[in-house]
Amino acid sequence: MASNVTRERTKMVPLPSDSIVPERDVNKRPVLEARHLGIDFGGLTAVDEFNLAIGPTEIAGLIGPNGAGKTTVFNLLTNVYKPTRGTVILNGKDTKGMRIDQVNRAGIARTFQNIRLFTDLTVEENVRIGLHNEIKCNMFSGILRLPSHWRTEKEFHDRSMELLKIFDMEYLADVKAGALPYGAQRRLEIVRALATNPSLLLLDEPAAGMNPSETAELMENIRKIRDQFQIAIMLIEHDMSLVMGICEGIAVLNYGKIIAKGTPEEIQNNPQVIEAYLGKQGED
Amino acid sequence: MNLLTYLINGISLGSVYAIIALGYTMVYGIAKMLNFAHGDVIMVGGYICFITMNYLHMPGIAGVLLAVVVCTILGIVIEKLAYKPLRQATSLAVLITAIGVSYFLQNAALLIFKADPKVFTSVVNIPSIKLFDGQLVISGVTLVTIAANIIIMVCLTAFTSKTKMGKAMRAVSEDKGAAQLMGIDVNRTISVTFAIGSGLAAIAGVLLCSAYPTLMPTTGSMPGIKAFVAAVLGGIGSIPGAMLGGILLGIIEIFAKAYISTQLSDAIVFAVLIIVLLIRPAGLLGKKISEKV
Numbered sequence: 001m002a003s004n005v006t007r008e009r010t011k012m013v014p015l016p017s018d019s020i021v022p023e024r025d026v027n028k029r030p031v032l033e034a035r036h037l038g039i040d041f042g043g044l045t046a047v048d049e050f051n052l053a054i055g056p057t058e059i060a061g062l063i064g065p066n067g068a069g070k071t072t073v074f075n076l077l078t079n080v081y082k083p084t085r086g087t088v089i090l091n092g093k094d095t096k097g098m099r100i101d102q103v104n105r106a107g108i109a110r111t112f113q114n115i116r117l118f119t120d121l122t123v124e125e126n127v128r129i130g131l132h133n134e135i136k137c138n139m140f141s142g143i144l145r146l147p148s149h150w151r152t153e154k155e156f157h158d159r160s161m162e163l164l165k166i167f168d169m170e171y172l173a174d175v176k177a178g179a180l181p182y183g184a185q186r187r188l189e190i191v192r193a194l195a196t197n198p199s200l201l202l203l204d205e206p207a208a209g210m211n212p213s214e215t216a217e218l219m220e221n222i223r224k225i226r227d228q229f230q231i232a233i234m235l236i237e238h239d240m241s242l243v244m245g246i247c248e249g250i251a252v253l254n255y256g257k258i259i260a261k262g263t264p265e266e267i268q269n270n271p272q273v274i275e276a277y278l279g280k281q282g283e284d
Numbered sequence: 285m286n287l288l289t290y291l292i293n294g295i296s297l298g299s300v301y302a303i304i305a306l307g308y309t310m311v312y313g314i315a316k317m318l319n320f321a322h323g324d325v326i327m328v329g330g331y332i333c334f335i336t337m338n339y340l341h342m343p344g345i346a347g348v349l350l351a352v353v354v355c356t357i358l359g360i361v362i363e364k365l366a367y368k369p370l371r372q373a374t375s376l377a378v379l380i381t382a383i384g385v386s387y388f389l390q391n392a393a394l395l396i397f398k399a400d401p402k403v404f405t406s407v408v409n410i411p412s413i414k415l416f417d418g419q420l421v422i423s424g425v426t427l428v429t430i431a432a433n434i435i436i437m438v439c440l441t442a443f444t445s446k447t448k449m450g451k452a453m454r455a456v457s458e459d460k461g462a463a464q465l466m467g468i469d470v471n472r473t474i475s476v477t478f479a480i481g482s483g484l485a486a487i488a489g490v491l492l493c494s495a496y497p498t499l500m501p502t503t504g505s506m507p508g509i510k511a512f513v514a515a516v517l518g519g520i521g522s523i524p525g526a527m528l529g530g531i532l533l534g535i536i537e538i539f540a541k542a543y544i545s546t547q548l549s550d551a552i553v554f555a556v557l558i559i560v561l562l563i564r565p566a567g568l569l570g571k572k573i574s575e576k577v
Binding site for chain 2: 078080099100101104105109110112116117118119120121125128129130132192193195196
């Protein structure tokens with residue numbers, strides 16, 4: 001497992017809270033801090049005592065067996081679910097009471113486990129939906145086609161193309177998103193999320209359904225995105241070669257609780273994790 | 285020549301249905317609800333225009349503008365007070381509320397304007413056009429109605445495909461949750477949708493009353509229901525579908541009145557709906573809805 005990964009490991013440093021961040025991020029404010037986060041559905045506690053800090057340029061992983069509550073955590077961080085307990089501090093701001101779109105504008109963008117593109121819109125339009133937070137435009141100048149409209153139009157187009165370039169998808173700009181092949185849809189979701197100019201990008205199983213070579217390419221691209229945009233990325237993933245290959249800090253969730261946090265090596269050697277997640281030793 | 289006259293009248297009536305149907309279809313597309321109070325907004329638009337012209341003695345165009353402004357605000361207020369609190373409720377609860385709002389508007393109009401029909405003065409004072417030595421007469425109202433429909437269609441298409449809010453609307457209608465997570469304010473998008481739909485209803489109201497000049501508190505009901513049928517016929521949620529459905533319905537209605545029976549025309553209109561839905565359950569331009577897993 002992950003034997004083909006030869007890159008040097010990021011040095012991780014513990015924070016006063018029990019999280020670790022990459023050494024380069026240690027004196028910076030974490031992009032996201034979850035404190036005692038929890039949610040109950042009826043009588044069932046889905047997530048409890050979720051504490052995590054993510055450095056502003058960290059690639060973090062959230063792993064755990066099926067049903068451990070990983071996607072629920074993403075939904076809590078984006079206010080799709082209102083937390084029963086605890087707080088989420090995003091870029092120093094408590095997100096309590098924010099609407100979902102306000103949380104997005106405050107800095108979190110995400111992709112979905114089951115792709116949720118706007119399938120009737122073109123690839124470029126999907127990206128533009130995300131860009132709308134950034135580029136101001138006017139309804140009337142749009143309908144009346146005033147000169148200012150063409151300026152913003154060009155700005156939109158240039159930005160969209162720039163973003164699509166990350167995955168070499170510019171040539172697909174006018175294709176309906178629903179008509180794209182599966183892998184391209186996954187990539188477009190990432191581009192659309194990036195268009196909202198996030199400081200933290202949440203990827204929910206980005207490699208699901210990809211073959212090993214596509215996964216390897218995705219890994220490179222995730223790293224490239226982090227380097228180019230200088231943002232934090234947190235991903236949920238079952239593909240261990242991807243998680244162990246690119247994540248600097250990993251949190252392991254089981255039955256809604258974090259059972260371990262650490263570097264890929266620490267996680268791989270943690271007996272609790274091995275038991276809960278990887279299966280009993282010798283089985284793999 | 286009669287055939288051509290009926291056809292033009294049908295397109296004109298259909299244009300009114302189409303403009304109303306746009307409101308139904310847009311609201312359904314965005315908020316996934318049937319706003320049965322939409323027909324009564326037409327009636328309010330008619331009365332506002334009537335008051336402006338007959339009591340304030342202002343020209344017809346002022347009446348139209350005022351009707352549009354009042355109905356736009358009315359649409360936003362209805363959405364805020366009646367539907368927004370039910371955003372998480374079942375669609376049945378929202379439907380019943382919409383019917384409640386419809387009755388409220390009708391009875392409020394009954395209280396204010398009384399039950400006796402008002403004679404609406406047409407806002408259009410363009411003379412009729414006579415073609416083929418007077419064999420074919422097209423009234424000014426007919427011309428204006430068709431022209432208004434075309435202008436609205438072009439503007440609305442430009443709006444939904446070119447503007448930020450239009451694109452946001454399409455995104456919300458496809459996936460509300462994903463749209464929110466992309467930073468779109470869904471509540472605002474829904475408000476704008478209601479505003480546009482209600483503004484269009486006001487225009488439809490004025491055009492309808494100009495063509496059929498009796499104005500009563502129940503004036504909006506039947507055209508409202510017919511426009512709903514038009515929206516379903518064209519494929520509810522689809523803007524071109526509402527246009528197509530509206531115009532087809534208008535033509536069918538006029539032809540049924542002319543060639544079959546005046547009494548049976550409404551029955552024929554609904555029969556056509558039933559047949560179309562049997563063959564194409566999603567409507568003419570509607571998309572097949574596949575269950576998302």
